[in-house]
Amino acid sequence: MLRKKREQLEQAADIRLQSQIGEEERFWFLMRRMARENKTAVISFIFIVLMILAAILAPVLTVYEENDMDLMNRLSAPGGAHLLGTDEGGRDVLTRLLYGARVSLLIGVIPALLSLILGAVLGVIAGYRGGITDTIIMRIADVTLAFPSMLLAMVIMYALGGGLINVFLTLTLVNWASVARVVRSQTLQLKNSEFVEAARVMGVSNRKIMMRHILPNCLPTLLVLFTLNIPTSILTESSLSFLGLGVQPPNASWGLMINTGRQYLFTAPWLSFVPGIAIMLTVLAFNFLGNGLLDVLDPRQKKQ
Amino acid sequence: MLRTLARRALQALVVLIGVVLLIFVMLRIVPGNPIETMMGEHANAETIARMTKEMGLDQPLLTQFFRYIGSAFRGDFGTSYSLGKPVAQLIGNAFVNTLLLAVFAAVFAWIFGITCGIISAVKKNRLTDRIFMGVSLLGISLPVFMSAMFLQYIFAFKLHWLPISGTDSWTGFILPAIALGWNSAGQVAQITRTTLLETLQEDYIDTARAKGRGPTGVLLRHALRNAMLPVLTMMTIQFSGLLSGAVITETVFSINGVGRLMVQAISGRDIPLLQATALLATTVVILGNLLADSLYSVLDPRIRKEG
Numbered sequence: 001m002l003r004k005k006r007e008q009l010e011q012a013a014d015i016r017l018q019s020q021i022g023e024e025e026r027f028w029f030l031m032r033r034m035a036r037e038n039k040t041a042v043i044s045f046i047f048i049v050l051m052i053l054a055a056i057l058a059p060v061l062t063v064y065e066e067n068d069m070d071l072m073n074r075l076s077a078p079g080g081a082h083l084l085g086t087d088e089g090g091r092d093v094l095t096r097l098l099y100g101a102r103v104s105l106l107i108g109v110i111p112a113l114l115s116l117i118l119g120a121v122l123g124v125i126a127g128y129r130g131g132i133t134d135t136i137i138m139r140i141a142d143v144t145l146a147f148p149s150m151l152l153a154m155v156i157m158y159a160l161g162g163g164l165i166n167v168f169l170t171l172t173l174v175n176w177a178s179v180a181r182v183v184r185s186q187t188l189q190l191k192n193s194e195f196v197e198a199a200r201v202m203g204v205s206n207r208k209i210m211m212r213h214i215l216p217n218c219l220p221t222l223l224v225l226f227t228l229n230i231p232t233s234i235l236t237e238s239s240l241s242f243l244g245l246g247v248q249p250p251n252a253s254w255g256l257m258i259n260t261g262r263q264y265l266f267t268a269p270w271l272s273f274v275p276g277i278a279i280m281l282t283v284l285a286f287n288f289l290g291n292g293l294l295d296v297l298d299p300r301q302k303k304q
Numbered sequence: 305m306l307r308t309l310a311r312r313a314l315q316a317l318v319v320l321i322g323v324v325l326l327i328f329v330m331l332r333i334v335p336g337n338p339i340e341t342m343m344g345e346h347a348n349a350e351t352i353a354r355m356t357k358e359m360g361l362d363q364p365l366l367t368q369f370f371r372y373i374g375s376a377f378r379g380d381f382g383t384s385y386s387l388g389k390p391v392a393q394l395i396g397n398a399f400v401n402t403l404l405l406a407v408f409a410a411v412f413a414w415i416f417g418i419t420c421g422i423i424s425a426v427k428k429n430r431l432t433d434r435i436f437m438g439v440s441l442l443g444i445s446l447p448v449f450m451s452a453m454f455l456q457y458i459f460a461f462k463l464h465w466l467p468i469s470g471t472d473s474w475t476g477f478i479l480p481a482i483a484l485g486w487n488s489a490g491q492v493a494q495i496t497r498t499t500l501l502e503t504l505q506e507d508y509i510d511t512a513r514a515k516g517r518g519p520t521g522v523l524l525r526h527a528l529r530n531a532m533l534p535v536l537t538m539m540t541i542q543f544s545g546l547l548s549g550a551v552i553t554e555t556v557f558s559i560n561g562v563g564r565l566m567v568q569a570i571s572g573r574d575i576p577l578l579q580a581t582a583l584l585a586t587t588v589v590i591l592g593n594l595l596a597d598s599l600y601s602v603l604d605p606r607i608r609k610e611g
Contacts, residue, residue, distance in 0.1 A: 142315075143322035146593075148548050151566070151585050158570050158578065159330045235447055239552055242449045243567055258449065265453060266461050276450040284445045 008294065027220060034296040041292025044285035051282065055101035064092040078270050085270045087261065093274055096252055100275060103164070103253040104282070107237045111171030112229035116222055118172060119179025124210045124218075126180065127187025138184065141177035149174050153236050154245060162248045167240070171233045179225050183218050190214050220297050227290035231283040238279050254279050309598050316594045323586045328369050331575050372579075381580040386572030391580045394565060399584075401471060402561035405553070406546035408481035413488035414539060420489070421496025421535075426523065428501065436493065443490030452483035452556040469558040480557040484550050488542045495538055499531040506530075533604055537596045544592020548585035 034041055054061060069091060078085040084093040126137040144152065153174050160166040190196055191214070199209050234254075240246035241255030242262075249256065254275035261271025356362050363371070375381070381391035420440060424433040443451070459479060460468040467476045503509065504527050512526045551563035558564075562581055569578035 139318070139322060142319050143326055146319050146323055146590050147586055148545060148589055150551060151548070151582055154551070154566065154570060155327065155330055155578070155582055158573075159333055238447060239449065242552060243555065243570075245570065258453075262453070265457060269457055272453055273450075276447070276453070280446055280450060283447070284441075287445060 030220075030296040034292050038292040038295065040288045044288040044292070047281070047285045048289065051101060051285075052105065054098055055105055058095070058098035058102065062092065062095040062098060064095040077268075084274050085268070087257075087268075087271050088264060093270065096257060097254070097274060097278060100252045100254045100257055101278070103247060103251050104234055104237070104255070104279070107164075107167060107171070107247070107253060108230040108234040108282075108286070110168050111175060111233045112226050114168065114172040115175035115229060116179055116226050119176040119225075120183045120215060120218065120222060122176070123180035123183025124187050124214055127184040128191055128206065128210050128214065134184075137180065141180050144174070144177040145181075149232075149236060150239055153240055154243075157240060157245045162245060164247055164251055167237055167246055170240075171236060174236065175229050175232065179222075179229075182221060182225065183215075186218050186221060187214050190217055224290055224293045224297060227286055227293055231286040231290075234279060234286075235283055308601060312594055312597055316590050320587060320590055323590070324373065324583060325369070327579055327582050327586075328372065329365070331579055332365060332368075376583075382576035384569075384574055384577045386568065386574040386577070391576050394577065395562060395580055395584060398560055398562045398565045401559050402547065402550070402554070402563065404471075405477060405480055405484065405550060405559060405561060406543065408477045409485035409488070409546050409550075410539070410543050411485075412481050413485035413492055413542065416485075417489040417492025418496050418535065420493040422500065422523070422528070424493065424497045425500040425504070433497075437497070440490035440493035443486035444494075446486065448483060448487065448550070448552045449556060451486050452480070452553055455479045455483050456556065469556075471559050476557070476559075480550075480553050480559060483556070484546065484553040488546070491538065491542070492535060496531065496535050499534050500527055503527045503531040533600070536603070537600050540596040540599055541592055544588050544595075547592075548588045 078093075084097065086092055087096070122137050122141075126134040147155075153170050156170040156173055157166065160169060187210075196209060196213055199213055204213075237246050237253060238255030238258065241253055242259050244259060247253040247256050257275040258272045258279075261268070261275070264271050361368070372382075379392055381395070383389065384391050384394055387394060417440070420436040424436045427433045446454075456468060456479060459465050466479050467473070470476050509522060509526055512522050517526070548562075550561070551566060553559070554561045554563040555567060562584060565577065566581045566585075568574070569581060
């Protein structure tokens with residue numbers, strides 16, 4: 001599935017280069033078109049904005065503290081004073097869900113951003129320089145992509161140890177390679193275009209050509225990759241946390257909430273199912289938005 | 305064509321060597337002496353030194369690497385630190401369960417996925433199409449641990465239809481296979497629907513209709529045969545993915561497979577075991593990709609003639 005999307009992105013870039021409208025103007029035009037034609041993407045976008053707001057406003061939205069224990073009310077079912085029930089320590093699940101959203105969203109966004117930067121820089125260097133630099137970078141990318149991502153994440157987490165920062169690092173190392181591939185193939189096309197040629201003739205340095213002329217032209221593609229990398233990161237982290245290899249307490253990500261709730265699956269199923277559904281909806285929203293972006297950025301896309 | 309295949313095989317081999325090297329290096333940058341970790345607090349310095357020497361851990365990294373490759377070719381992957389048995393034997397036993405799970409999951413995914421895809425394409429934009437596509441989308445977006453726990457809760461705990469965990473009988477494989485295969489089923493259903501709809505617009509379909517073929521005949525003999533190529537490629541890649549170890553599914557349903565062995569290796573800081581399981585999983589995936597590429601060029605006459 002990912003492989004198909006990557007190919008689609010590469011071809012889309014190819015066609016976009018042939019259009020003569022200014023990139024920025026064109027971008028907003030496309031965004032308006034997506035807003036008009038793709039209701040699912042719009043709803044997803046609104047959902048994501050609301051969720052970010054909820055995560056930021058968590059202290060205002062709930063009367064409970066994140067780690068407030070209430071041993072008289074352990075494992076109480078959803079409803080009443082605790083809308084989504086309480087966990088094994090009597091902590092309010094809704095409150096923990098809102099605070100967990102902070103961690104899980106960070107885990108989605110930060111590695112997606114870092115892998116985007118790393119992948120874009122390595123990709124543009126590989127494509128622009130060519131030769132041995134290209135071979136080395138792309139072989140490393142091939143090796144990275146050969147791993148099932150969950151396995152690679154597990155091995156890196158093993159080497160680095162748990163904790164939030166290491167989760168960021170691991171997910172970045174898992175996701176950079178696909179970004180590098182796409183950016184490289186776009187760079188190869190841009191390298192020989194007239195404006196890059198012109199810049200070179202005028203004596204602009206190679207570094208400046210890569211950063212000022214080639215990378216900005218990859219931005220729409222990078223935006224799609226960014227949006228689609230967020231749910232991947234959230235999912236991988238929640239799987240890692242599910243195995244106890246991800247975020248460590250007291251940082252409660254949704255994945256960790258599921259992991260601790262799993263012991264009570266048959267007595268208090270809401271402990272796992274509530275954060276699980278939150279993960280599912282978030283992943284779905286980011287995927288819909290990413291696919292919506294991909295569709296408007298790919299002019300050949302026909303409505304089925 | 306043979307030349308293309310040979311080139312692809314060579315590329316796969318290079319990647320594989322890179323993978324072995326990467327796993328090897330990553331596991332050795334872990335701080336701390338693995339022997340110390342393995343033996344716990346009770347070991348004295350002398351024993352640790354002797355064990356380190358015995359296992360060749362005092363040698364330079366490159367020597368260790370070539371030694372490892374050499375014995376790996378003879379089927380010797382060392383001895384597990386935490387379980388005290390030969391790694392090859394542990395993996396051999398676990399692989400049977402992983403293979404069974406993968407086959408069950410694949411059979412479910414493909415039958416369910418292809419049927420849904422065909423029906424959806426025929427009933428395009430009708431209610432049936434929407435329901436089937438909704439179910440497959442759910443499969444794609446539901447994290448495996450969620451679908452696994454949902455199924456376990458409903459069908460094992462609430463309804464008592466199937467065992468909660470373990471693989472004492474074949475019924476123990478049903479829920480894990482569905483949990484694991486749902487994602488693949490969703491992907492297969494979507495790609496089958498898309499390619500089938502594209503194929504149905506081709507000229508040769510009109511020709512077949514004009515020649516008086518009934519709708520079922522056109523669908524199965526003409527459209528489906530041509531639409532199956534991308535589906536088949538995807539299925540090959542999926543199967544190698546399933547075979548590489550379903551860490552989460554095996555954990556939820558307590559199946560003693562390769563994925564679970566991997567988790568055990570990590571919690572026991574068991575380098576030989578982790579190394580071998582990771583190597584097995586990656587090799588399976590690389591071979592799967594190679595097979596998918598080759599299959600594509602063998603089955604598609606347009607590509608076949610080019611090479």
